[in-house]
Amino acid sequence: MKTLPLNVRGIPAGRIVQGCMGLGGGWDREPVTAEQIREGHMAVEAALSIGINMFDLADIYTRGKAELVFGTVLKERPELRDKLIIQSKCGIKLQEPGESSNTFDLSREHILSSVDGILSRLGTPYLDILLLHRPDPFMDPEEVGEALRLLKESGKVRHFGVSNMSGSQIRLLQAYSDEPLIINQLEMNLEKTFWLDSMVSVNRPAWREHGMPDGTIEHCRLEKIQLQAWGPLAQGKYTGRPLDGQPEHVIRTAAMVRSLAEDKGTTPEAVVLAWLMSHPAAIQPVIGTVNPQRIKACEGADKLELTRKEWYDLYISARGTRLP
Template identity: 80%
Template sequence: MKTLPLNKRGIPASRLVLGCMGLGGGWNREPVTEEHIKEGHEAVEAALQIGINMFDHADIYTRGKAEKVFGAVLKERPELRESIILQSKCGIKLAEPGESSNVFDFSKSHILSSVDGILSRLGAEYLDILLLHRPDPLMDPEEVGEALRLLKESGKVRHFGVSNMSAGQIKLLQAYSDEPIIVNQLEMSLEKIFWLDSVVSVNQEAWKDQCLPEGTIEHCRLENIQLQAWGPLAQGKYSGRPLGDEEPEAVRSTARLVQKLAEEKGTTPEAVVLSWLMTHPAAIQPVIGTVNPKRIAACKDADKLELTRKEWYDLYVSSRGVRLP
């Protein structure tokens, strides 16, 4: 496996990240319960047991309850804080009752107040990494740069990144900030393969509208920006989740191939699915979204498993459902 860009920057991040979106119960205003905190402890311990030391949050996850649960875990295990890497995201304002849509907000005031809220819920003095969650069409990059400067100078955030952004959007932000953008978190999995189709489908008419903006992966690799994959397990489609009649044959055949490879290699389907991402030379860092301890444990072989080039391409083409040009 390639060295993570984060490791090259001196950040001792694990190859896998635990995504904490599932903590705290439903996306509602109901209070955090003791059962939620118990589930948080179990998920964190399961992650630690397989070598995960990095935990991914967002201020909107279960409307702030995910961070509150994690904060309760840290309060009961304060020794953990200095041995883990905490990452959170801001920039999305969830729709309230009567409102028709979420909105995105990269204003200086929103970023600064969001970080204060994140730190309060986590019971932490600082974030290791803050990501800007989704591109805001009204973004003023100079205003964002000023917010990042203030957060760094105050000691509230040590590093910065983005989520769901193209190379052009990252370059625009970077032009107005002295703080390097060190992470780009994208949806990447055996199901969501547009980031690969951007590479193999150059000059291919059939795929021109189904690709990530050209040069995004390449820009991140050139600038030592950590590519993180959200949704890397594709909600379990390839690792044992019952498939409904609506699922296309490409999903079914790929699930069968994953199972076959897992049996041949004496490992789990989860490990195969994650290893497929991690085989890519960009040193992708999967953010596993489950908080089920058994599923977390099933991911433990991902960074040890080796796929051949043929096995990697067999999985890619199977998921694609169309032969390569």
Template identity: 55%
Template sequence: MKIMPLQKRGISDSRLALGCMPFGGEWSHAPFTQAHVVEAERAVEAAQSIGITMFDHADIYRMGKAEEIFGRVLKGQPGLREQIVIQSKCGIFLPDGTLPGRFDFSYAHIMESVDGILKRLGTEYLDILLLHRPDPLVEPEEVAKAFSELKTSGKVRHFGVSNMNVSQIRFLERSLTEPLIANQLEMSLAHLHFVDQTVHVNQQAGTNVHFGEGLLEYCQTEDIQLQAWGPLAQGRFSGGSLKGEPERVVKTAELVQKLASEKETTREAIVLGWLMKHPARIQPVLGSANPERIKACQDAERQSELMTREEWYELYVSARGQALP
């Protein structure tokens, strides 16, 4: 079996991660309730029941409530913190009053954000910190200073990025002393640019592909873990409403159901298995707090191993709605 980059680095062997963005109810500053805490506890329990030991956060999720609720979960289960990997992100300011939404990779913001993350989670360290979205005003030397101090202090053990291309990663790496170990991007049967970028070389169709030339290959070469946000495509192919969806989505949902029936598995396992079949060893970050939906993903890794090349291409061609070549 091929080894994923985080396994190589001795950080995590969890092929799936649970995204904690749903924890906390509304995207507002309204306080969360005990019901929200119970919902998170059940989601974490469901994740653990299928072998998930990695949990993904961001300082902006539900205005910080997602991390605070997760902190309640950790407090209620002594010993859990050392059994799991916690990843969070910083660098985004949401619109506030007259101020616009904006990105910030300044030294001051990174340091302040990490302190806030740790306080909300009630933990002394993060396993992984990701820079959330590229900041046009980034000064790599400031990022390097923040990362170095966070590493030395023990507040953060590893670092990565999210939604970045090869040039942006290399630009940062020139100043960093710590390696970037992960890059989280949108990848799914509904967001196919990561595959299209490969097959559309020297084709006019490639002008409409927006993923990042050479990004998959660079991350594979440098052992940067590719993580997929939105891997289930909001349930389009696994039971969600298809009202108003284009024919290619409807047909692909039917194909997913057919394969799931033939293989006696779930539609979620087929959708994730397709993504995990890719040799880049992509790690899906599940975006659900529903325990049953989380458990429905249990068979994903096995299905990725069982999926034939023909089945993989059948799903890809169906989802893109256009024949190859």
């Protein structure tokens, strides 16, 4: 497996990140319960047991309750803080009653106030990494750069990155910030292969619509920006979820994953993650499950080797059509 760009930058990150979007129950305004805190402890312990030391949150996850649960875990186990790499995100404003949609806000004021809220809920004086959650078409990149500068100078955030952004959007932000953007978190998995499809459709009619602007992956690799994959397990589609009504190529790919897992003496989860991590871009999966059993099923994915043929067989099967 390739060395992570984060490690090159002196951040001792493991190959897999534990996503925490599932902590805190529903996306409602009910208070955090003792059972949800217990579930938080179990998820964190399961992640630690397989060597995960990096945890991913966002200010909007379960309307702030995910951070509250994680913060309670840290409060009850204060010895963990210095052993963990904690990243959170800001920039999405959730739809409120009477509103028709979520909106995005990367204004200076919103970034600064969001970080104060994140730190309060987590009960920690600093974040290891802050990601800008979505591109805001109304943003002023100079304002963003100023906000990042103030957060770094105050000691509230040590490193910065983005999520769901193209290479050109990253270049625009970087032009107005002295703080390097070191992560780009994108949806990448066996089901959502548009990050690969954008490459293989160069100089050919696009075989289907894909949502990855050309050059995004290449820009991140050239600039040593860590690629993180959200949704890497594709919500269990290839690892045991019922497939009633799914297309034939999905059913076929799930069977292929199971067969590889059996042949290699591992789990389907490990195979699906290894498919991502085998790519030379040193992709870092952010697993979204907080179920302890499913977390532990990911163990060993960073050591599992796929041949070039196995990798291509999975890709071609998952995309549902042959390559040019």
